[in-house]
Each structure stands twice: as C-alpha cells, then as structure tokens.
Amino acid sequence: MNKKTDMPVMLSKPIEAPYTPSALSYWHILPIIAAMMIIPSLAFSAAGDEQLSPLAVLKNWIPLLLEGFVFNLVISVCAMAVGTAAGTALGLGQISPNSLMRSGSWFVTQFFRNAPWLVLLFFAMFLLPFEFSIAGLTIPMPDWFKAIIGLSLPVMANVSEIVRGAIRSLPSGQWEAAESLAYTRRQTLWLVILPQCVKRMLPPWMNLYAILTMATVLASIVGVSEVMTLTGRALSAEGGRPDLLAPFYGFVLLLFFAYCYPIARYTLRLEKKFAVIN
Amino acid sequence: MIGGFLTTLKLSAVCLFFSVIIGVVGAWLQGSSFKWTRRFVNGYIQLFRNTPPLVQLYFFYFAIGTLLPTVENDWGGESPLLGNFAWAAISLSFFAGAFNVEIFRSGIEAVPKSTVEAAEALGFTKLQIYKDITLPLAFRVALPALNNNLVNLVKTTTLAYAIAVPDLLYESNQIWSDNVNVTEMMIFLLIAYFVLVGVLVAGMNRWERSLKIPGYG
Amino acid sequence: MKLRTLKTIAAAFVAVGIGMGTASADALDTIKERGKLIVGVKADYIPYGFLDTSGAIIGIEPDLAKDVADKLGVDVEYVPVVSSNRMQFLEQGKIDLMIATMTDKPDRRKVVNIVDPNYYSSGTNVLALKKLGLKSWDDLNGKPVCGIQGAFYNKATSQKYGAKIVAFKGTAEAYAALKGGNCAAFVYDDSAIVAKTKDDAWSEYEMPLPTIDDAPWGLAVQLGEDAFATLMSEMIVDWHKTGRILELETKYGVANTPFAQAMHEEYK
Numbered sequence: 001m002n003k004k005t006d007m008p009v010m011l012s013k014p015i016e017a018p019y020t021p022s023a024l025s026y027w028h029i030l031p032i033i034a035a036m037m038i039i040p041s042l043a044f045s046a047a048g049d050e051q052l053s054p055l056a057v058l059k060n061w062i063p064l065l066l067e068g069f070v071f072n073l074v075i076s077v078c079a080m081a082v083g084t085a086a087g088t089a090l091g092l093g094q095i096s097p098n099s100l101m102r103s104g105s106w107f108v109t110q111f112f113r114n115a116p117w118l119v120l121l122f123f124a125m126f127l128l129p130f131e132f133s134i135a136g137l138t139i140p141m142p143d144w145f146k147a148i149i150g151l152s153l154p155v156m157a158n159v160s161e162i163v164r165g166a167i168r169s170l171p172s173g174q175w176e177a178a179e180s181l182a183y184t185r186r187q188t189l190w191l192v193i194l195p196q197c198v199k200r201m202l203p204p205w206m207n208l209y210a211i212l213t214m215a216t217v218l219a220s221i222v223g224v225s226e227v228m229t230l231t232g233r234a235l236s237a238e239g240g241r242p243d244l245l246a247p248f249y250g251f252v253l254l255l256f257f258a259y260c261y262p263i264a265r266y267t268l269r270l271e272k273k274f275a276v277i278n
Numbered sequence: 279m280i281g282g283f284l285t286t287l288k289l290s291a292v293c294l295f296f297s298v299i300i301g302v303v304g305a306w307l308q309g310s311s312f313k314w315t316r317r318f319v320n321g322y323i324q325l326f327r328n329t330p331p332l333v334q335l336y337f338f339y340f341a342i343g344t345l346l347p348t349v350e351n352d353w354g355g356e357s358p359l360l361g362n363f364a365w366a367a368i369s370l371s372f373f374a375g376a377f378n379v380e381i382f383r384s385g386i387e388a389v390p391k392s393t394v395e396a397a398e399a400l401g402f403t404k405l406q407i408y409k410d411i412t413l414p415l416a417f418r419v420a421l422p423a424l425n426n427n428l429v430n431l432v433k434t435t436t437l438a439y440a441i442a443v444p445d446l447l448y449e450s451n452q453i454w455s456d457n458v459n460v461t462e463m464m465i466f467l468l469i470a471y472f473v474l475v476g477v478l479v480a481g482m483n484r485w486e487r488s489l490k491i492p493g494y495g
Numbered sequence: 496m497k498l499r500t501l502k503t504i505a506a507a508f509v510a511v512g513i514g515m516g517t518a519s520a521d522a523l524d525t526i527k528e529r530g531k532l533i534v535g536v537k538a539d540y541i542p543y544g545f546l547d548t549s550g551a552i553i554g555i556e557p558d559l560a561k562d563v564a565d566k567l568g569v570d571v572e573y574v575p576v577v578s579s580n581r582m583q584f585l586e587q588g589k590i591d592l593m594i595a596t597m598t599d600k601p602d603r604r605k606v607v608n609i610v611d612p613n614y615y616s617s618g619t620n621v622l623a624l625k626k627l628g629l630k631s632w633d634d635l636n637g638k639p640v641c642g643i644q645g646a647f648y649n650k651a652t653s654q655k656y657g658a659k660i661v662a663f664k665g666t667a668e669a670y671a672a673l674k675g676g677n678c679a680a681f682v683y684d685d686s687a688i689v690a691k692t693k694d695d696a697w698s699e700y701e702m703p704l705p706t707i708d709d710a711p712w713g714l715a716v717q718l719g720e721d722a723f724a725t726l727m728s729e730m731i732v733d734w735h736k737t738g739r740i741l742e743l744e745t746k747y748g749v750a751n752t753p754f755a756q757a758m759h760e761e762y763k
Contacts, residue, residue: 060548061548063548063549064546064548064549064550067550110476111472114429114433114471114472114475114476114479115433115468115471115472115475116433116434116435116436116447116471117433117436118436118437118439118447119436119447119467119468119471120468122447122464122467123464123468126460126461126464127460127461127464129587210328214328214329214330214331215330216330217330217332217333218332218437220332220664221332221439221440221664223575223577223580225575228332228333228336230546230550232539232664232665232667232668233538233539233545233546233575233665233667234546234548235667235671236539236540236541236545236665236666236667236670237539237541237545237546237547239541239670239691239694239696241696242340242344242670242671242674242675245336245340245341245344245671246337246340246341246342249333249336249337249340249341250337250341252330252333253329253330253333253334253337256328256329256330256333257324257325257328257329260327260328260329261324261328264324264327264328340668340671340672340675343675343677344671344674344675344676358675358676358677361677362661362677440664441663441668442661442662442663442672448662451644452649452662
C-alpha cells in the first residue's frame with residue numbers, strides 16, 4: 001500500500017495495539033451514580049425530619065417511573081423501525097440513477113439531518129392533526145404516536161446517510177462483476193450489494209439506536225407521559241422538594257445507563273469483529 | 279428573536295470551545311500511565327455517552343446547581359454561583375466533550391509510534407510530544423469525526439430550552455404562545471436551524487478539505 | 496432555488512396538518528355510546544390535579560369530573576393536559592370536557608364553550624423569600640421571575656412590571672429554580688401559593704404582593720355542544736349549592752377560598 005503523500009510521517013502502519021477500553025463493568029459505574037443520587041440529598045437532610053427520606057420517596061415512585069421508562073423503550077423501538085424503513089428507501093433514492101430522485105432524496109436527507117431533534121419533535125407535535133379521517137373512518141393520533149413520527153424523521157435522515165455511505169464504501173468492482181453476470185440493477189442491489197452492506201451498517205445503526213433512545217426523553221418537553229414527564233409530575237406531587245431532584249433525576253440517568261451501556265459495548269465488539277473481516 | 283439567535287450562537291461557541299478543550303485534555307489523560315486516571319476518564323466518557331443529555335442538563339442545573347455556594351446578587355437575594363446559561367454551557371460541553379475524547383484518542387492512535395519514538399530520541403518531554411507532535415497530527419486525522427460531533431453539539435443546544443435559557447427555540451416558543459402562530463414560527467425555526475447548521479457544515483467541510491493530509495485515510 | 500423547494504416541502508407539511516377536523520354528533524350521545532367521559536385535567540398542579548404513586552390522577556378537579564361521569568352514568572377517563580395544549584385538545588375532540596384550572600377570558604370563549612357560572616377563582620400573585628421584602632409589583636422590575644410556559648400572566652408581568660420571566664415547563668422545575676435561588680420570585684395562581692406557604696419546607700417564603708387579575712376559572716366543552724353545556728351549568732350550580740367545592744378544598748388540605756364561600760352563600 002504505497003500512498004502518495006507530502007506527509008511521510010503518516011505513512012507507516014498505524015500502531016498495532018487497538019484500543020481496548022479498560023473493562024469498565026457496571027460495578028465501576030453504579031457506585032458513581034448511587035453517590036450522585038445520595039450526596040446532593042444529604043445536603044438538605046437537615047430540613048424537616050418528619051418528612052420521608054428522599055430515597056424512601058423515590059422507592060414509592062419507582063414502579064411508576066419504570067412504567068414510564070418502558071414507554072420510552074417502546075417509542076424508541078417504533079421510531080427506529082419507522083425511521084429505518086423510510087431511511088433505507090431514502091438512502092437508496094440517494095444512489096438512484098434518476099438525477100431528480102437523487103437530488104430530491106439528498107435534499108430531504110440533509111434537511112432532516114440538519115434540523116435539531118427537538119425542533120422536529122415540536123414540528124410533529126403541533127402540526128400533525130389529532131386524528132385522521134380516511135373514508136369516514138376516524139383514526140385518532142395520540143401524542144406518543146406523534147412523538148414516534150417526530151423522532152423517526154431524524155432517524156430516517158441518519159439511516160439514509162448510513163445506507164448511502166455503506167453502499168459507496170463497497171468497491172465498484174462488485175457492481176461491475178454483477179453487471180457482467182447479467183444481473184439487473186435491482187438484482188445487483190438486493191442480492192449483491194445490500195447483503196454486504198448490512199454488516200457495515202450494523203455498528204453505526206446501533207449507535208444511532210442508542211442516540212435515539214436517549215432522545216426519547218425529549219418527548220417530555222412536548223407532553224408525552226414518558227419517564228421524564230412522570231418524574232416531573234411525581235416531583236410536583238411531592239410538593240417540589242428540592243432535595244428530591246438529585247435522587248429522581250439520578251435514577252433516570254441510571255435507567256438509561258443500564259440500557260444504553262451494554263448496547264454501546266456490544267456495538268464496539270461488533271465493530272472490531274467486522275473490522276477484521278473487511 | 280434576534281436575541282434568541284445570538285444566545286444560540288453564543289451558547290454554541292462556548293460549548294464548542296470547551297468541549298474541544300475537554301476532548302484534548304481527556305485524550306491526554308487517557309494515555310496516562312496511572313491506572314486510576316485512565317479509569318476515571320473512561321468512567322466519565324461512558325457515563326456521559328450513555329445517558330440522555332437532557333437528563334444530564336436537569337441533573338446539573340437542579341441537583342448540582344443547588345449545592346454550590348450562593349452569592350449576593352443585585353436584587354438583594356442570594357442566587358447560585360452559576361445561572362442557567364452557565365449550566366447549559368457546562369453540561370453540554372461535558373456531553374460533547376465525552377465524544378471528543380474518543381475522537382481525539384482515535385486520532386492519536388493513528389499517529390505512528392515511530393514518530394513519537396523519534397521525538398523522544400530528540401529529547402522532547404512527554405507534554406511537548408503531545409502538544410507539538412501527536413496532537414497536531416491527530417487533529418488533522420480526527421477532523422471529520424470532530425466536525426460531525428460539533429455539528430451535533432450545535433443542534434443539541436436546543437435542549438437548553440428546558441432550563442429556560444432564552445435561545446432561538448425558547449424565544450420562538452414564547453412568541454407562539456403569545457400570538458398563536460405556531461405554524462409560521464415552526465417553519466421559521468426549521469429554516470433558521472437549517473441555514474445555521476448548513477453554514478456550519480459547509481464551513482467545516484472546507485476546513486476539512488484544506489487540512490486533509492493528502493493521500494491519508 | 497433551495498429556498499423555494501424548502502417552502503414547497505414546508506407547505507406540503509402544513510397542508511397535511513390542515514386536513515383534519517371532525518364534525519361530531521351531540522357530545523352527550525357520543526359519551527353515552529362510548530360509556531366513558533374523557534376529561535382533560537392538570538397532572539402537575541397540587542391540589543387541583545396531581546398524581547398519586549400509582550400514576551392515577553387525583554385532586555379537586557378530577558373529583559369534580561368524576562361527579563359529572565356519575566351523573567351521566569358512565570366511566571371517567573382523565574387525560575393530563577398542560578396550559579399550552581388544553582384548548583387544542585378540547586377543540587379537536589380529544590377530550591369531551593376540560594376542567595383544567597383555566598382562567599375565564601373573553602378571547603378563550605371564542606375558541607371553546609366556557610360554561611357559566613364559574614366554578615372557581617384565583618388571581619395572580621408571587622411566591623418569594625420573606626427576606627426580599629417585596630412590597631409592590633414594581634419591585635419585580637429587572638429581576639428574574641420564574642413562571643410556567645403558556646400562562647397568560649407571564650406576558651403581563653414582564654411587560655407591565657418589567658420582570659424577566661424565566662418560564663419552565665412544569666411546576667416542579669419552577670419551584671426548584673425558586674428554591675435554588677435562580678429566580679427572585681415565582682409568579683403563579685394565588686390559591687396554589689397560599690397552599691405552598693403553609694408547607695413547613697416553604698416557611699421562609701411568603702406571598703407578599705396584592706393579588707392581581709383576580710379572575711374566575713371556567714370549565715369548558717366544545718363550541719356548539721349546548722345540551723352538554725346546559726347540563727354542566729346545572730352541575731356547577733349544584734356544586735355551589737351543596738358546598739361540594741368547599742368540601743373538596745378541605746379534603747385536599749387547602750383553606751376555603753373566598754370565591755367558593757361566596758358562591759355557596761349565593762346559591763344556598
């Protein structure tokens with residue numbers, strides 16, 4: 001591999017030892033979060049002793065908060081499914097032979113990639129109707145459904161880029177070889193190109209899923225009853241005690257960490273595994 | 279409205295600056311020979327990468343913000359040392375910084391060991407090697423990923439809305455709750471962010487091209 | 496050229512947004528057919544509507560809504576609303592009835608059918624540290640004042656008295672910001688503030704200013720639902736007559752408000 005460069009210092013092979021994140025297990029992080037939850041509330045403990053301790057209050061609300069968190073996960077899975085389907089179509093549009101299709105898909109992708117998630121969510125919340133009427137049939141559109149749509153828009157744009165990138169990263173020889181075997185464009189795409197892309201797309205796709213999961217709390221700002229909304233309501237039901245904030249928000253942090261960290265580790269493993277194959 | 283736009287710009291600029299600093303320092307600490315320093319940095323990265331930035335923001339502002347000493351303020355009360363803008367800046371910098379550490383680290387890894395060894399042979403100190411040899415090279419390698427993250431950061435500044443930092447989104451929200459012109463404001467907002475981020479992306483791409491190491495990567 | 500494409504896309508989205516709206520039959524029939532009354536109430540506003548640990552919504556307004564459902568002989572379902580979306584929810588038929596601490600305003604009467612007489616009343620006041628020694632609303636000039644997004648008095652407080660409004664989404668955030676010292680005061684409904692000052696944890700705080708904008712609250716049904724409105728009107732008169740509202744105030748631990756007492760006297 002002789003590359004032409006004006007910076008010969010960069011030529012030799014990158015150092016051999018790949019980065020191995022020193023195995024941080026849950027047992028390293030859990031105490032940190034626990035400390036984050038407890039220490040701030042200690043600072044307030046002097047006030048009022050007939051009140052329940054912050055952790056006791058939190059314990060009462062945990063079942064409800066967990067329910068809310070499950071709702072977050074449902075939203076994330078649905079938005080991911082919708083976003084992936086739409087994004088794949090859009091990504092294929094970006095490499096379409098039709099130039100109008102190509103630039104249209106490119107524009108839509110860029111538009112939704114550049115808009116902040118929260119703004120898109122507001123957009124979906126306020127501008128989608130509360131219910132649809134199709135042929136006399138009224139289909140209600142609840143908030144969580146709108147949140148799914150709002151969140152799937154940026155997912156779609158990102159998936160579109162992932163698909164495009166993965167297809168572009170394949171050597172053009174693959175296309176030419178398929179063509180010489182008299183495959184049609186569609187056959188080439190579905191039988192030759194996409195199967196090879198899946199492996200390349202998986203790690204960034206999982207990263208995107210983790211980001212999406214963390215973005216589901218944004219739905220609280222627009223009023224969906226997910227874990228952050230419920231946390232806010234629980235806090236106000238307890239009369240806005242300031243010593244409760246750290247344990248409650250700390251608990252939400254913990255929930256997300258417990259869910260997203262394993263995904264991140266697994267993604268890293270996949271990345272390494274596929275890197276060897278390619 | 280213009281005030282909101284300026285706040286968004288200011289918040290973005292402050293966060294960009296500090297998150298890059300955090301990235302550089304963090305990546306350096308990660309190469310430390312002390313086990314606990316490395317562990318600490320890793321813990322920081324994992325914690326901030328795997329929890330929602332919005333919850334981090336709330337946690338910083340409401341939980342940690344109330345613990346800090348208060349100062350006498352101009353209206354005769356006692357307000358916390360740091361206001362909502364400062365907390366938004368801190369929280370978002372830490373969030374983006376966690377990503378930047380990893381980005382710089384991968385850049386540093388791309389710098390060949392022999393280059394570092396050559397510098398050592400020439401009598402450079404560890405800090406000098408990092409500052410004068412490794413970092414400039416790593417920076418150029420890491421630039422595309424860094425830019426991507428910084429663009430994300432600018433989009434993430436909208437979260438500051440939740441703690442009432444008067445940014446573009448917050449100001450727009452005030453306007454549409456007063457005048458019930460949600461549709462127009464919404465379209466305006468989308469276009470405004472599209473332009474803002476578009477300009478940033480275009481600028482970053484140019485910079486990327488001009489700093490690209492020819493033939494590498 | 497880009498901008499034009501953008502506008503087209505935006506217009507397309509808006510067009511989708513407009514293609515909605517349903518003409519419902521008489522609301523009472525719909526409710527009975529469905530066997531369920533859907534009521535929009537607050538879920539973060541002690542004592543009018545808040546959550547218990549099981550996630551159910553309780554409070555004065557949910558209890559009133561339950562009375563209505565009992566009268567109609569149907570079940571009740573609560574939909575949590577916030578100030579910024581409650582009228583849209585009703586307008587679009589997502590809820591049948593809204594009892595959500597809404598101040599009765601002429602411009603709101605154009606959008607929804609606010610039922611007479613009013614069932615409750617409150618004004619605007621602030622919660623602030625005693626040691627700040629606020630005397631008049633003008634003392635708020637230039638100071639940061641916490642508020643709730645979508646509340647009508649935010650604008651008045653900032654324009655008339657020059658306060659810098661820092662608006663949060665929910666009451667928990669606003670109370671926390673006040674206690675944390677991020678705001679000099681919290682502008683809110685006086686009835687809620689009175690309840691708060693009785694709380695031990697808030698003993699250092701007071702409601703120092705004269706209440707302004709004392710205005711009645713209205714519960715509302717959709718425009719054009721006259722039969723339902725008449726029924727609700729009878730319900731409200733009945734609540735005042737029997738002292739139901741006074742009773743609920745006591746149940747949820749708030750002092751009886753002058754308005755509720757006066758209405759009880761009037762209809763007794």
